[in-house]
Amino acid sequence: xxxxxxxxxxxxxxxxxxxxxxxxxxxxxxxxxxxxxxxxxxxxxxxxxxxxxxxxxxxxxxxxxxxxxxxxxxxxxxxxxxxxxxxxxxxxxxxxxxxxxxxxxxxxxxxxxxxxxxxxxxxxxxxxxxxxxxxxxxxxxxxxxxxxxxxxxxxxxxxxxxxxxxxxxxxxxxxxxxxxxxxxxxxxxxxxxxxxxxxxxxxxxxxxxxxxxxxxxxxxxxxxxxxxxxxxxxxxxxxxxxxxxxxxxxxxxxxxxxxxxxxxxxxxxxxxxxxxxxxxxxxxxxxxxxxxxxxxxxxxxxxxxxxxxxxxxxxxxxxxxxxxxxxxxxxxxxxxxxxxxxxxxxxxxxxxxxxxxxxxxxxxxxxxxxxxxxxxxxxxxxxxxxxxxxxxxxxxxxxxxxxxxxxxxxxxxxxxxxxxxxxxxxxxxxxxxxxxxxxxxxxxxxxxxxxxxxxxxxxxxxxxxxxxxxxxxxxxxxxxxxxxxxxxxxxxxxxxxxxxxxxxxxxxxxxxxxxxxxxxxxxxxxxxxxxxxxxxxxxxxxxxxxxxxxxxxxxxxxxxxxxxxxxxxxxxxxxxxxx
Amino acid sequence: xxxxxxxxxxxxxxxxxxxxxxxxxxxxxxxxxxxxxxxxxxxxxxxxxxxxxxxxxxxxxxxxxxxxxxxxxxxxxxxxxxxxxxxxxxxxxxxxxxxxxxxxxxxxxxxxxxxxxxxxxxxxxxxxxxxxxxxxxxxxxxxxxxxxxxxxxxxxxxxxxxxxxxxxxxxxxxxxxxxxxxxxxxxxxxxxxxxxxxxxxxxxxx
Numbered sequence: 001x002x003x004x005x006x007x008x009x010x011x012x013x014x015x016x017x018x019x020x021x022x023x024x025x026x027x028x029x030x031x032x033x034x035x036x037x038x039x040x041x042x043x044x045x046x047x048x049x050x051x052x053x054x055x056x057x058x059x060x061x062x063x064x065x066x067x068x069x070x071x072x073x074x075x076x077x078x079x080x081x082x083x084x085x086x087x088x089x090x091x092x093x094x095x096x097x098x099x100x101x102x103x104x105x106x107x108x109x110x111x112x113x114x115x116x117x118x119x120x121x122x123x124x125x126x127x128x129x130x131x132x133x134x135x136x137x138x139x140x141x142x143x144x145x146x147x148x149x150x151x152x153x154x155x156x157x158x159x160x161x162x163x164x165x166x167x168x169x170x171x172x173x174x175x176x177x178x179x180x181x182x183x184x185x186x187x188x189x190x191x192x193x194x195x196x197x198x199x200x201x202x203x204x205x206x207x208x209x210x211x212x213x214x215x216x217x218x219x220x221x222x223x224x225x226x227x228x229x230x231x232x233x234x235x236x237x238x239x240x241x242x243x244x245x246x247x248x249x250x251x252x253x254x255x256x257x258x259x260x261x262x263x264x265x266x267x268x269x270x271x272x273x274x275x276x277x278x279x280x281x282x283x284x285x286x287x288x289x290x291x292x293x294x295x296x297x298x299x300x301x302x303x304x305x306x307x308x309x310x311x312x313x314x315x316x317x318x319x320x321x322x323x324x325x326x327x328x329x330x331x332x333x334x335x336x337x338x339x340x341x342x343x344x345x346x347x348x349x350x351x352x353x354x355x356x357x358x359x360x361x362x363x364x365x366x367x368x369x370x371x372x373x374x375x376x377x378x379x380x381x382x383x384x385x386x387x388x389x390x391x392x393x394x395x396x397x398x399x400x401x402x403x404x405x406x407x408x409x410x411x412x413x414x415x416x417x418x419x420x421x422x423x424x425x426x427x428x429x430x431x432x433x434x435x436x437x438x439x440x441x442x443x444x445x446x447x448x449x450x451x452x453x454x455x456x457x458x459x460x461x462x463x464x465x466x467x468x469x470x471x472x473x474x475x476x477x478x479x480x481x482x483x484x485x486x487x488x489x490x491x492x493x494x495x496x497x498x499x500x501x502x503x504x505x506x507x508x509x510x511x512x513x514x515x516x517x518x519x520x521x522x523x524x525x526x527x528x529x530x531x532x533x534x535x536x537x538x539x540x541x542x543x544x545x546x547x548x549x550x551x552x553x554x555x556x557x558x559x560x561x562x563x564x565x566x567x568x569x570x571x572x573x574x575x576x577x578x579x
Numbered sequence: 580x581x582x583x584x585x586x587x588x589x590x591x592x593x594x595x596x597x598x599x600x601x602x603x604x605x606x607x608x609x610x611x612x613x614x615x616x617x618x619x620x621x622x623x624x625x626x627x628x629x630x631x632x633x634x635x636x637x638x639x640x641x642x643x644x645x646x647x648x649x650x651x652x653x654x655x656x657x658x659x660x661x662x663x664x665x666x667x668x669x670x671x672x673x674x675x676x677x678x679x680x681x682x683x684x685x686x687x688x689x690x691x692x693x694x695x696x697x698x699x700x701x702x703x704x705x706x707x708x709x710x711x712x713x714x715x716x717x718x719x720x721x722x723x724x725x726x727x728x729x730x731x732x733x734x735x736x737x738x739x740x741x742x743x744x745x746x747x748x749x750x751x752x753x754x755x756x757x758x759x760x761x762x763x764x765x766x767x768x769x770x771x772x773x774x775x776x777x778x779x780x781x782x783x784x785x
Contacts, residue, residue, distance in 0.1 A: 049770070141770065223646025233644070233679030236775035246740060280779060318693075319655050321743060409741075412651030412692045476742075504741045537742035 024127045026144045026174035030137050033122045034244045034500065035090065035115035038101040040253050042480065042499035043088060043115055044244060047534055049139050052084035053165050055158060056135045057150070058128040058183065059089035059114055061096045061104045065132030065180035069150040070110050073134070073158065077111065080162055089114040092123025092183055093131065098255060119267055121243060121274050124188050132180025136161050136171075148176030187275060194279040199228060200286030203276055206269050207231065210248050212293055220350050220381035222411060228288050235281040239274055249380075249505040253497035258512040261384060302341055302385055305422030307333065309402060313418045316351045316408045321539075323550050325406040331359075331396060338393035341424035342377035343385035348417035351408050354506040355379040356473075357421060358403040359396060375436040375559055376402070378471070378508050379419075389468065389514070392563045393430035396423070405549075409504070432563040434468075437461070439525040439558040446477060446529045446545040446554055455556050456526035464519045464565040470496045471508040471559040472527065475551040476537040478503050479530040483558065488520035495523070503537065503551070508559075516565060525558035607711035610767035614719075614726045617706050619674075619699040622686040627672070627699060630726070636668045637758045638721040639751070641734070642712050643673040643698060645680045645688040647774035649738050650715040654694050656734050657718075660752060661696075667759055673698040676707025677776055704778055714773030720754050720764070730754040732769030739772050 024030060034044040048054050057073055059066045070089060077087050089112040091101055101114050117123045126135060127147075136146040136158065146161040161171045187194075197203065207215075207225050215221040225231055231238070241247035242265070250263040265273065276282070312327050346352040357376040376394060377386040388394065408417065439457040446453050472481035481498040496509050517523070533541045545554045608614065616630040632638050641657055643650045654673070661671040673696050675685055685698050701707050710719060710728075716738070720730035735746045754764045 141768075222648040222651070229679040230646070233677050233777050234646070234774070236777050240775055278783075281777075319652050410652065411648060412654065502741070536739035537744060539744050 024125070024135070024144050024147070026147060026171070028144050030135075030142050030144060031125065032142075032240060032244050033125075035117055035122060036098070036253060036499050037113040037115050038091075038098045038105055039113075040098070040255065040494075040497045040499055041113070042245075043113065044500075045137070046139075046142070046244075048086050050084070050534055051086045051139050053080075053086075053145070053162055054137045054139060055080075055085060055087045055162070056126065056137065057087070057089040057112065058123065058126075058131050058133040058135075058180070059091050059112075060093040060131035060181055060183065061091070061100055063131040063181035065130070065178075067108060069132045069134060069178075069180070070108070070112055072150040074111055076159055076162070080166075083166055085162055085166075087112050090117050090123060090126070090128070091115065092117040092120050092128055092185070094118075094120070094184060094186075119271050120185055120187065121271060123183060124185055125278075128183055130178055130180030130182055133178040134158055136165075138165060144174075145171045146174050148173075149178040152176065152179075187271065190275075191279065194275040195282050196284070197272060197276040197279065197282070198286070199231075199276075199282065199284050200289060202272060203231070204228075204289040206265070206273060208289060208293060210263065210265055210269075212290070214381050216293060216297075218297075218349055220346075220352070222350075225290055226293065227291050228283055231290065232281045232283070235277045239277045242270060242274055245500060246502075249502065249507070251498045251500055251502055251505065251507065252509055253499050256494040256497045257509070260510045260512045261508075299345065300343060300422055302343055302387070302422075302424060305343065306337075306425045307423040309421040309423065311355075311404055311406065311419045311421065313416060314406065314408060316348060316415050316417060317410060318412055318414045319410045321551075322408045322410065325404075325408070326549065327404040327406065329402045329404065331398065331400045331402060333396070334398050336395060336397050337423075338426040338429055339376070339388070339396050339423055340390075340393055340426045340430075341385055341387045343422045343424075344377075344379035345420040345422065346379070346381075346417065347419050348408075348415045349381070350411055351415055352379070352417055352419055353381070353407040353409045353504060355407075355419065355421075356405040356506065358405075359394070359400050360403060374438065375561065377421075378506055380506055385422075388434050389563075391430055392432040392434040393426050394434050407506075407551075431567055435562055435564070437523075437560040437562065439523070439556075439560070441556040442547040444545075444547055444554060444556050446531050448542050448544050449532055451530055451532040451534060452479065452528050453531065454526055454528040456524050457556055457558065458522050458524045459560065460520070460522040461517055461562075462519060465517050465521075465562040466514045466565050467495070467511065467517055467560055467562045468514050469508050469510040469561045471506075471561075472496075472498055472501060472525070473506065473555060473557040473559070474501060474527050474529065475503055475554050476539060477529040477531050477535060477545060477554055478527055479535070480528040481558070482524075482526050483560070484524045484526075485517060486522045486524060488518055501527070508561075517562075523560060525556075527556050527558075529554060608709060608728055608731075609711075610728050610731055610764070612728050614721050614728055615709065616726075619701055619706065620682070621700065622682055622689055622698045624682065627697065629721075630723075632670050633723045634668075635670045635723045637729075637755060638670045638672070638723055639755070640672045640674050640699075640719045640721070642707070642715050642717045642773070642776070643675050643685075644677045644715045644774055644776055645675075645684055647715045649740070649773045651692055652738055652743065653716040653734055653773075654692065654696065656737070657751075658695060660734070660755075663752070664755060664759075669755060669759075671696065674701055674706060674712075675699065676701035676704050676712050676778075678702070678704065678779070679777075704780075707776065708778060708781065712776060712778075714771055714775055716773035717771045718751050720751070720758065722758065729758060729764045730767050732766070733771040733773075 032046040164171045215225040248263045439459045441457045478501040483495040485493045618628040734751045736748045737746045
């Protein structure tokens with residue numbers, strides 16, 4: 001161990017600018033990352049590519065050096081922000097929580113957003129050793145241009161580095177020693193232990209559990225985790241998508257709510273996977289469990305459906321942006337039935353991105369239909385079939401029509417898709433109807449060239465309800481979503497926070513334990529849109545964007561699935577949709 | 580004796596690491612830099628020498644790895660550009676500098692996605708290392724008169740992770756138009772989205 005570290009330092013001294021091989025030095029590239037701040041807002045480093053410089057401060061609660069540095073940076077902020085410099089603090093201290101950070105920030109009257117690095121993965125890779133240390137990054141090439149103290153002995157290092165960078169000149173003093181409070185990082189000194197993480201016993205089983213459902217032959221994922229060589233080849237990419245929270249595709253803030261369809265890795269798994277990759281993705285001994293992954297996936301996970309509905313055939317081109325497909329399909333049944341489960345069988349699994357299935361088409365705001373004529377089920381890759389809790393069901397009336405919104409993605413080759421929907425019926429009517437509350441605002445107008453524009457819709461429950469799931473929906477410009485319950489006694493509770501909304505993944509967040517909302521509870525659903533050029537999915541940042549079904553327009557649209565708590569004596573009409 | 584051998588082994592390791600270190604920072608190929616010759620086999624087993632293309636007016640090489648959605652979506656665009664510049668003696672090639680993709684696997688990918696392009700297999704990663712390749716879908720434009728690198732970046736600004744949008748900056752065709760007009764390339768380096776390629780011997784800062 002000691003040997004290894006000395007060896008590493010020796011190498012650095014011989015050939016690199018300065019610092020150990022495990023610390024970022026001026027000239028090194030900072031890899032991308034995404035973290036939530038103390039208020040649950042998401043920040044991605046590489047999103048800041050339109051900035052001239054990004055100043056990162058290692059911050060910690062109760063640390064005088066960190067406080068002094070934050071104050072010094074705060075003083076620079078007003079001046080330099082106008083010139084395109086972003087200032088962010090990162091708290092990598094294990095003892096600090098978003099709550100305690102928010103409290104400290106409030107008490108200090110500080111203005112820097114504090115990103116919470118609870119897994120320490122970002123602090124470790126930035127080489128943060130002390131709270132109070134500053135790192136300045138140049139977004140042109142993401143290289144470190146300064147590392148050290150904010151200021152010392154009257155020397156304003158950060159201001160000098162920023163002035164030089166803004167003038168296109170090299171930074172004269174690019175490395176100083178920062179005093180400050182040590183950050184306890186237990187994993188930082190365990191690099192040799194990370195090299196012993198077992199591919200066979202730990203990594204491959206983790207990938208099998210969380211990734212292989214899509215990263216398999218015929219799955220939607222573009223590559224297959226079918227052996228060690230492929231995993232090793234994609235290792236840096238796996239590290240990047242995990243650090244930027246692109247994969248696994250689960251976008252809920254873990255601080256609010258517990259969801260039964262949570263696809264994320266646990267904190268421990270995430271750390272283990274990233275540390276294994278940073279140790280060079282060692283193969284170690286033993287078998288390769290990924291070569292043994294099952295080849296025969298069940299056609300219908302719940303058995304043969306009671307009714308199979310064929311969706312229209314769709315020819316997916318090799319490349320381009322495909323508009324959402326909207327289809328209406330007749331219900332062939334001549335009698336009413338109650339639906340207990342819904343599943344989808346994609347024809348072209350690698351291209352079908354999502355389906356939103358409804359009875360009678362998607363509900364529009366102000367729609368006065370019985371809302372069991374509304375939402376049916378969603379398909380996203382890797383999702384489980386919808387299984388409605390046993391006491392509830394969805395009424396499918398004879399003569400009703402199914403509505404489908406299908407989204408296809410291109411992958412470089414043309415294919416044809418015919419997807420099937422399988423419905424499973426109940427033997428007798430349920431005690432409760434499985435209902436949907438629609439929250440929408442068709443009057444949204446998203447201003448052009450705006451990085452964050454938030455709008456909301458409120459739904460008030462006039463009866464006591466049991467909430468099963470929450471579904472935020474927007475298009476290319478959707479950036480963040482939140483569901484907040486405002487209880488009759490006045491207190492508020494975040495039911496779901498999606499700090500980075502990703503339109504590609506139309507996830508319904510299913511509560512592990514359904515929650516009771518008393519009569520009179522209002523739920524506020526808000527969506528934040530990014531209509532700037534920094535949103536890489538934005539087709540036209542210069543346009544004021546109105547409501548519309550297609551992805552180049554926008555929707556403020558949320559769905560809460562619930563049942564009444566009291567028995568449905570006469571389950572006919574439901575509460576109205578929001579105005 | 581044993582001790583001396585160990586020291587020597589360690590010394591050699593240091594040198595190897597240092598070479599990689601240089602490749603990742605100071606010694607890396609940048610626009611204006613010299614492109615060394617190489618000979619690589621393609622997915623069908625045929626050998627290609629870079630300097631055999633000295634009669635061309637420009638050589639365009641884009642990095643590729645199997646299973647990367649960005650490069651799968653970039654290849655059709657590159658093919659279209661090849662058609663547009665067909666009469667102007669510009670050579671277009673793909674380069675696979677990965678450890679994991681065998682010739683057969685690359686051939687399979689090329690057929691499945693109808694790449695219709697020659698893919699050079701850099702199985703030892705020598706070219707990828709020397710050129711400072713980081714991701715797939717990175718384009719290198721080379722001047723075969725002087726063997727200097729003229730452009731390193733994406734085809735354009737259309738593709739990103741799980742998204743695409745209309746092109747606003749056609750970096751590659753801008754570069755080619757400049758080269759063919761004997762003018763300097765205005766934008767010679769652009770940060771490129773794509774799949775990170777594993778270069779295990781390159782010095783990394785984590």
